[in-house]
Amino acid sequence: MSKRINVRDLDVYYSDFLAVEGVSMTIEPRTVTAFIGPSGCGKSTFLRTLNRMHEVIPGARVRGEVLIDGDNLYAPGVDPVLVRRQVGMVFQRANPFPTMSIRDNVLAGVKLNSRRMPKSDQDSLVERSLRGANLWNEVKDRLQLPGSGLSGGQQQRLCIARAIAVSPDVLLMDEPCSALDPISTLAIEDLIEELKQDYTIVIVTHNMQQATRVSDKTAFFNIAGSGKPGRLIEYDDTATIFTKPSVQATEDYVSGRFG
Amino acid sequence: MTATTVADTETRAPRGPVPNALTSAQLPRFVELYTLAGALAVSAAVLAMTGFSIVGWLVLSAVLYLVSLGILSTVVENRRKATDRVVRGLVTIAFLLAVIPLVSTLVTVIIGGAPSLTWDFVTKTGGSVFDPSTLKVTIVQGAWQAVVGTLIITGVATLISVPIGILAAIYLVEYAQPQQWMARTVTFLVDVMTGIPSIVAGLFAFSLFTLLVGPKAFSGFSASVALSVLMIPIVVRSTEEMLKLVSSELREASFALGVTKFATIVRVVLPTAIAGIITGVMLAISRVIGETAPIFIAASFTSNFNANPFSGPMETLAVKAYADYKFPSQDIAASYQSAWGAALLLVLLVVILNLVARIIAKAFAPRGLR
Numbered sequence: 004m005s006k007r008i009n010v011r012d013l014d015v016y017y018s019d020f021l022a023v024e025g026v027s028m029t030i031e032p033r034t035v036t037a038f039i040g041p042s043g044c045g046k047s048t049f050l051r052t053l054n055r056m057h058e059v060i061p062g063a064r065v066r067g068e069v070l071i072d073g074d075n076l077y078a079p080g081v082d083p084v085l086v087r088r089q090v091g092m093v094f095q096r097a098n099p100f101p102t103m104s105i106r107d108n109v110l111a112g113v114k115l116n117s118r119r120m121p122k123s124d125q126d127s128l129v130e131r132s133l134r135g136a137n138l139w140n141e142v143k144d145r146l147q148l149p150g151s152g153l154s155g156g157q158q159q160r161l162c163i164a165r166a167i168a169v170s171p172d173v174l175l176m177d178e179p180c181s182a183l184d185p186i187s188t189l190a191i192e193d194l195i196e197e198l199k200q201d202y203t204i205v206i207v208t209h210n211m212q213q214a215t216r217v218s219d220k221t222a223f224f225n226i227a228g229s230g231k232p233g234r235l236i237e238y239d240d241t242a243t244i245f246t247k248p249s250v251q252a253t254e255d256y257v258s259g260r261f262g
Numbered sequence: 263m264t265a266t267t268v269a270d271t272e273t274r275a276p277r278g279p280v281p282n283a284l285t286s287a288q289l290p291r292f293v294e295l296y297t298l299a300g301a302l303a304v305s306a307a308v309l310a311m312t313g314f315s316i317v318g319w320l321v322l323s324a325v326l327y328l329v330s331l332g333i334l335s336t337v338v339e340n341r342r343k344a345t346d347r348v349v350r351g352l353v354t355i356a357f358l359l360a361v362i363p364l365v366s367t368l369v370t371v372i373i374g375g376a377p378s379l380t381w382d383f384v385t386k387t388g389g390s391v392f393d394p395s396t397l398k399v400t401i402v403q404g405a406w407q408a409v410v411g412t413l414i415i416t417g418v419a420t421l422i423s424v425p426i427g428i429l430a431a432i433y434l435v436e437y438a439q440p441q442q443w444m445a446r447t448v449t450f451l452v453d454v455m456t457g458i459p460s461i462v463a464g465l466f467a468f469s470l471f472t473l474l475v476g477p478k479a480f481s482g483f484s485a486s487v488a489l490s491v492l493m494i495p496i497v498v499r500s501t502e503e504m505l506k507l508v509s510s511e512l513r514e515a516s517f518a519l520g521v522t523k524f525a526t527i528v529r530v531v532l533p534t535a536i537a538g539i540i541t542g543v544m545l546a547i548s549r550v551i552g553e554t555a556p557i558f559i560a561a562s563f564t565s566n567f568n569a570n571p572f573s574g575p576m577e578t579l580a581v582k583a584y585a586d587y588k589f590p591s592q593d594i595a596a597s598y599q600s601a602w603g604a605a606l607l608l609v610l611l612v613v614i615l616n617l618v619a620r621i622i623a624k625a626f627a628p629r630g631l632r
């Protein structure tokens with residue numbers, strides 16, 4: 004299920020603007036990796052290149068390689084649709100489909116792709132995904148109601164359920180808790196802890212405590228100044244990054260002295 | 263509270279508001295109504311001496327009302343309140359001026375058309391009937407051929423324009439890069455097409471079918487083509503705006519599930535925007551259903567029943583109103599009457615269409631957002 008990600012010397016451009024420069028890292032399977040760094044340093048930009056979601060933005064392009072279990076995402080002839088079926092994504096703001104019920108939202112990845120699936124399989128997939136996202140008990144009696152009627156935290160967990168229903172190998176999360184209250188945040192952190200058994204997880208967060216709580220490894224990104232490209236400054240075990248980082252900028256950032 | 267203070271407030275209350283630093287003198291509550299009634303009465307009296315006319319009466323009353331209210335308020339209240347009352351009066355008058363043409367048109371059409379709007383008028387085909395036994399020609403007033411013609415011509419035009427318009431909008435919003443020359447050209451042409459005079463569309467369809475079919479190629483279908491030329495840009499424009507409103511987050515959510523672009527557009531983007539798209543289509547239909555000139559040119563007019571859009575002249579309600587008025591039968595009064603009836607019928611049809619559009623848009627609105 005879970006896969007290893009290898010990034011080799013990756014540059015990301017928005018048209019002519021170099022947003023992220025020279026990132027290389029290896030993300031092991033069945034780990035949680037946290038991306039931290041000040042706003043605008045290219046965390047989201049870099050994250051989106053891991054499942055070719057940046058291509059949705061006109062003018063965005065990359066140079067370099069991203070290997071998922073050895074397969075280069077950017078080799079000629081790679082189908083981004085197949086990539087995204089293996090690398091799922093959860094966004095900063097919960098975005099359940101407003102025209103669909105809770106059940107249909109979970110099944111969205113199946114139904115939108117017109118895959119045939121017997122009703123009993125659908126039911127068990129819905130239950131499995133919602134249980135996986137820790138939401139089953141709260142919504143099991145109102146699966147036919149619209150997803151937009153849930154609370155913010157529930158909506159975000161619904162989006163996670165939707166993402167894991169297509170059984171990806173890697174799950175990317177871009178500040179999934181930034182719009183949530185502490186209780187929902189804890190629920191999602193517990194969930195990440197459980198999902199780690201099966202998935203490779205990459206999470207962008209601005210919350211240092213969250214990074215220390217959920218992640219095994221942490222990557223610190225920074226920019227030299229506005230208009231300059233973002234760079235990967237340091238990448239190491241989370242404990243190392245937060246206790247004895249080898250770069251001064253990292254120490255300043257994690258100890259709250261800047262950023 | 264002591265008895266004296268209660269007595270105090272009681273004696274003061276009827277005389278006006280309790281004076282404090284924030285109160286000021288005020289005219290009584292309905293002073294505007296009283297002034298208006300006074301202004302109407304005075305100007306009626308003045309005009310009774312010189313010669314009465316409705317327009318003069320209303321204009322004079324309005325001027326009198328504004329002036330006297332202004333003076334009254336300046337004397338009793340203060341400058342600021344006087345300005346407020348006068349400006350409020352001006353704004354109300356402007357609103358009434360804007361509504362007058364609308365109400366007047368509606369009232370005229372209803373008064374003119376109501377007498378002829380019988381069940382027979384709606385369901386009978388108009389024209390002259392020759393009775394061979396009595397050798398008498400009777401003229402029947404009826405609009406059935408025009409009702410059917412309107413529905414067929416507008417319906418066919420809708421069938422042509424809606425797929426083309428929606429697909430073009432999907433191309434512009436979902437597939438074309440904003441700076442691409444093709445997209446810019448299409449957008450530019452659509453904008454130009456929105457401004458095409460309807461008579462030009464009619465001439466276009468007429469000459470097109472004259473070239474294809476031969477002279478006198480009147481048909482409902484060519485009228486539909488003319489109407490499509492007018493409808494397509496409206497449908498493209500409104501659909502485009504609606505698709506742009508669908509947040510890119512929803513598209514991304516779908517892409518991130520490994521859903522193809524086509525499925526994302528058909529299953530996520532369109533359902534989210536469907537209510538607005540339907541409203542746009544209905545507006546486009548309302549816009550063309552009352553067209554006269556292009557249909558007159560392309561489909562001519564007739565009092566024969568013709569439900570085949572591909573051959574022979576066809577009539578719509580708007581054209582019938584025009585033709586009855588311009589080319590009346592021997593019974594001129596009856597023809598005029600039938601013209602009014604057709605006009606009223608058309609207005610009713612547009613009202614019904616708009617109601618249907620609202621209901622459909624409601625039914626399709628995303629669940630949970632209603």
Ligand SMILES: Nc1ncnc2c1ncn2[C@@H]1O[C@H](COP(=O)(O)OP(=O)(O)O)[C@@H](O)[C@H]1O
Pocket residue numbers: 017020022040041042043044045046047048049060230233
């Ligand atoms: N759609 C876009 N078009 C152009 N530039 C962008 C776009 N999105 C982000 N950027 C630029 O890329 C840089 C990195 O942004 P982002 O990845 O969103 O940062 P982060 O997620 O770390 O806050 C910023 O300088 C930002 O202005």
Ligand SMILES: [Mg+2]
Pocket residue numbers: 046047048177
């Ligand atoms: Mg970001």
